[in-house]
Amino acid sequence: MFYREAGDFKTTYKQDSQTFPIKFDRIRYYLVLGFAFLVIPFLINDYWANALLLPFLIYAIAALGLNILVGYCGQLSLGTGGFMAVGAYACYKLMTSFPDVSLFIHVILAGAITAVVGVLFGLPSLRIKGFYLAVATLAAQFFLVWLFNRVPWFYNYSASGQISAPERDTFGIIITGPNAPAWATYMFCLIFLTVCALIARNLTRGSSGRKWMAIRDMDIAAEIIGVNPLKAKLSAFAVSSFFVGVSGALFFAIYLGAVEVGEVFNIQKSFLVVFMVIIGGLGSIFGSFAGAAFLVALPVALKILGVDILGWPTDIVAHIQLIIVGALIIMFLILEPHGLAQLWNLTKDKLRLWPFPH
Amino acid sequence: MKLKLTTLALGAVMAAGPVMADLVFPAMSYRTGPYAANGIPFADGYQDYFTLLNERDGGIGGEKIKLMECETGYNTEKGVECYESLKSENPLVFQPLSTGITYQLIPKATADGIPMHTMGYGRTSAKNGEVFRGIFNYPANYWDGASAGVNHIIDIEGDIKGKKITLVYHNSAYGKEPIRTLEELSKKHGFNLTVIPVDHPGQEQKSQWLQIRREKPDYVLLWGWGVMNPVAVQEAANIRFPMDHLIGVWWSGSENDVLPTGAGADGYKSLMFHGVGMDYPIFDDIKKYVVDTGKAAGAGDQLGTVLYDRGMYAAMLAAEAVKTAQALHGTAAINAAQMRDGMEALEINEAKMAAAGLPGFGPEFKVSCKEHGGNGFVAVAQWNASAGTWSQISDYAQSDQEVIGALVAEDSAAYAAENNITPGCN
Numbered sequence: 001m002f003y004r005e006a007g008d009f010k011t012t013y014k015q016d017s018q019t020f021p022i023k024f025d026r027i028r029y030y031l032v033l034g035f036a037f038l039v040i041p042f043l044i045n046d047y048w049a050n051a052l053l054l055p056f057l058i059y060a061i062a063a064l065g066l067n068i069l070v071g072y073c074g075q076l077s078l079g080t081g082g083f084m085a086v087g088a089y090a091c092y093k094l095m096t097s098f099p100d101v102s103l104f105i106h107v108i109l110a111g112a113i114t115a116v117v118g119v120l121f122g123l124p125s126l127r128i129k130g131f132y133l134a135v136a137t138l139a140a141q142f143f144l145v146w147l148f149n150r151v152p153w154f155y156n157y158s159a160s161g162q163i164s165a166p167e168r169d170t171f172g173i174i175i176t177g178p179n180a181p182a183w184a185t186y187m188f189c190l191i192f193l194t195v196c197a198l199i200a201r202n203l204t205r206g207s208s209g210r211k212w213m214a215i216r217d218m219d220i221a222a223e224i225i226g227v228n229p230l231k232a233k234l235s236a237f238a239v240s241s242f243f244v245g246v247s248g249a250l251f252f253a254i255y256l257g258a259v260e261v262g263e264v265f266n267i268q269k270s271f272l273v274v275f276m277v278i279i280g281g282l283g284s285i286f287g288s289f290a291g292a293a294f295l296v297a298l299p300v301a302l303k304i305l306g307v308d309i310l311g312w313p314t315d316i317v318a319h320i321q322l323i324i325v326g327a328l329i330i331m332f333l334i335l336e337p338h339g340l341a342q343l344w345n346l347t348k349d350k351l352r353l354w355p356f357p358h
Numbered sequence: 359m360k361l362k363l364t365t366l367a368l369g370a371v372m373a374a375g376p377v378m379a380d381l382v383f384p385a386m387s388y389r390t391g392p393y394a395a396n397g398i399p400f401a402d403g404y405q406d407y408f409t410l411l412n413e414r415d416g417g418i419g420g421e422k423i424k425l426m427e428c429e430t431g432y433n434t435e436k437g438v439e440c441y442e443s444l445k446s447e448n449p450l451v452f453q454p455l456s457t458g459i460t461y462q463l464i465p466k467a468t469a470d471g472i473p474m475h476t477m478g479y480g481r482t483s484a485k486n487g488e489v490f491r492g493i494f495n496y497p498a499n500y501w502d503g504a505s506a507g508v509n510h511i512i513d514i515e516g517d518i519k520g521k522k523i524t525l526v527y528h529n530s531a532y533g534k535e536p537i538r539t540l541e542e543l544s545k546k547h548g549f550n551l552t553v554i555p556v557d558h559p560g561q562e563q564k565s566q567w568l569q570i571r572r573e574k575p576d577y578v579l580l581w582g583w584g585v586m587n588p589v590a591v592q593e594a595a596n597i598r599f600p601m602d603h604l605i606g607v608w609w610s611g612s613e614n615d616v617l618p619t620g621a622g623a624d625g626y627k628s629l630m631f632h633g634v635g636m637d638y639p640i641f642d643d644i645k646k647y648v649v650d651t652g653k654a655a656g657a658g659d660q661l662g663t664v665l666y667d668r669g670m671y672a673a674m675l676a677a678e679a680v681k682t683a684q685a686l687h688g689t690a691a692i693n694a695a696q697m698r699d700g701m702e703a704l705e706i707n708e709a710k711m712a713a714a715g716l717p718g719f720g721p722e723f724k725v726s727c728k729e730h731g732g733n734g735f736v737a738v739a740q741w742n743a744s745a746g747t748w749s750q751i752s753d754y755a756q757s758d759q760e761v762i763g764a765l766v767a768e769d770s771a772a773y774a775a776e777n778n779i780t781p782g783c784n
Contacts, residue, residue: 314428318429
């Protein structure tokens with residue numbers, strides 16, 4: 001019924017290799033985009049923006065980045081929090097050093113700086129693999145957080161060691177600080193997410209993505225057929241860190257506005273993004289979105305259900321939340337190791353045959 | 359079935375919906391996570407006091423109080439979520455009980471016109487009310503604490519030139535706050551200052567205390583929170599550091615921090631800006647109206663602990679500010695802007711404290727536009743391990759306002775410049 005190829009003829013290679021080859025999917029995709037760009041900005045308020053949408057958009061960028069590294073290239077990384085911190089501090093230093101430059105450029109530059117740092121910490125991946133690499137990136141996590149705490153230059157010698165985003169505007173619209181309207185912050189992040197997702201999608205289905213996947217599936221075989229592991233691995237680290245850096249910059253400048261590195265970008269953040277990637281689906285763009293949405297929305301939904309609707313004590317709800325999220329993660333790993341993306345694919349397959357499955 | 363569910367959900371929404379109370383107080387608490395041991399008593403005290411006012415007096419000035427609790431877990435992101443969800447309920451004053459969340463909320467609350475009271479924590483330079491119009495940190499702040507700690511050492515030693523003082527601090531905005539003041543004070547008094555950070559959450563402090571053992575400082579100031587405190591006191595006892603030379607800030611001076619060390623913690627000192635214990639008439643009322651009627655917050659087992667008393671004090675100051683605002687504006691149902699005016703005109707004297715059932719509980723102070731931080735009167739308490747009580751060992755004395763005033767002016771001017779604020783009282 002849905003998702004039928006019948007009648008949807010492809011007459012050129014371009015049509016055949018497009019991202020959404022099925023017409024229904026394509027329409028749905030444009031509808032979602034249209035809804036996100038043209039409808040939500042008019043409905044959004046501070047609560048929706050700050051409690052749900054901004055964290056979702058920003059974590060989705062981070063999850064995309066990590067998914068490129070872990071899901072596509074097979075290089076385990078636990079340094080996401082540290083790399084996000086690089087993005088945040090780079091953005092802060094740029095914002096305060098060049099107040100007249102647009103925040104768009106600062107965020108992109110922050111991503112680029114993070115990419116350089118990511119490549120540096122990716123160098124060991126040429127020699128070590130798997131869990132050993134995870135430990136090396138874990139070292140990056142702790143080193144970077146320590147560095148930003150230790151060296152006052154990074155936080156402009158402020159007494160509290162915190163960085164806080166000054167008010168900046170883009171095209172005359174205030175984008176950071178408390179006076180920024182909800183729709184503006186939302187649109188700013190949405191634009192970054194859309195562009196990042198397009199880049200990620202097209203990189204992963206192009207030659208570089210195929211090289212990454214070859215490395216992931218068997219690096220020796222990949223090397224033999226002519227994939228340069230140095231280039232492939234380091235480019236994965238660079239692209240991944242770029243995305244993570246962008247998300248860190250947005251997290252600091254747009255979402256929180258003030259950041260304390262030890263609290264916001266600690267090891268928990270790294271794990272959270274890893275969970276997003278695993279629950280969403282390794283090696284899937286849609287999975288990055290689904291994982292981020294799941295882990296951002298679930299706690300808020302449980303809180304609203306428990307505290308606001310059922311009127312339970314807040315501490316009980318907070319504990320139940322931990323139990324439910326934990327149980328769901330375990331359940332997913334057992335029942336559907338390929339994550340939400342796989343569930344989505346199964347649904348699509350079922351819908352394709354429905355209502356005549358045989 | 360579907361209909362039933364809908365009705366159920368609807369009924370639940372109706373039941374949990376606003377019960378037409380006019381004075382909304384958000385309670386941003388943390389009853390979970392590594393700081394829960396400290397968050398629970400504070401939250402209980404804060405809530406019980408408002409419950410008492412509702413039960414005994416029918417609210418404040420005839421207006422019922424509605425308390426809305428939100429769990430932050432001492433986590434900034436959850437704090438933001440809480441703030442955004444509570445903001446739409448027309449809250450009167452935010453008390454986040456976390457310096458990190460405070461920094462987060464200062465610009466937001468200022469933009470939204472909701473006052474914030476950070477009692478004994480938060481951004482110290484909010485003391486300058488001409489820059490921080492809606493942020494209050496009376497009756498004492500971190501820099502008062504740092505200065506009071508040094509003053510106490512001066513009281514014992516006389517001249518502290520060349521003495522070694524070490525600060526062991528929680529490596530966060532909270533812990534870093536006193537460093538500036540201590541640096542200034544070390545210049546003024548000529549002592550040598552060493553600072554040793556402890557990373558969140560602070561369960562592991564062996565290397566820090568090894569360093570202290572090696573350097574043998576004359577005094578150690580402790581600036582910890584949560585699980586970091588009992589570990590620090592235990593480690594100090596392990597290296598046989600003289601306990602009466604270990605002075606904690608008020609956030610490092612609750613029963614939770616000393617009980618695990620047992621007799622080893624005897625003599626440990628802590629700063630205080632309010633009374634402790636249960637020897638106040640208000641506790642009879644709390645027992646009668648709140649505990650015995652089963653309305654106590656949490657497990658109801660925290661009565662009279664240091665942090666419970668502090669939560670109660672925070673609620674008391676908020677209630678007194680409401681009364682001031684009601685008198686000022688001639689209306690019982692005040693809003694956030696009027697609450698701000700009430701806080702700025704707040705004056706706490708012995709008569710008010712006695713009327714609230716807390717005679718002699720804290721220092722007298724007066725808030726004004728120029729002075730959002732009270733007068734900085736701080737005392738010292740000492741732990742008696744065998745009796746299991748804190749006892750006040752010095753009178754409330756004012757901190758070094760000369761040093762602190764200059765630092766406040768400098769820091770608030772920097773904030774004003776950063777945020778394009780023209781300082782002023784209008």
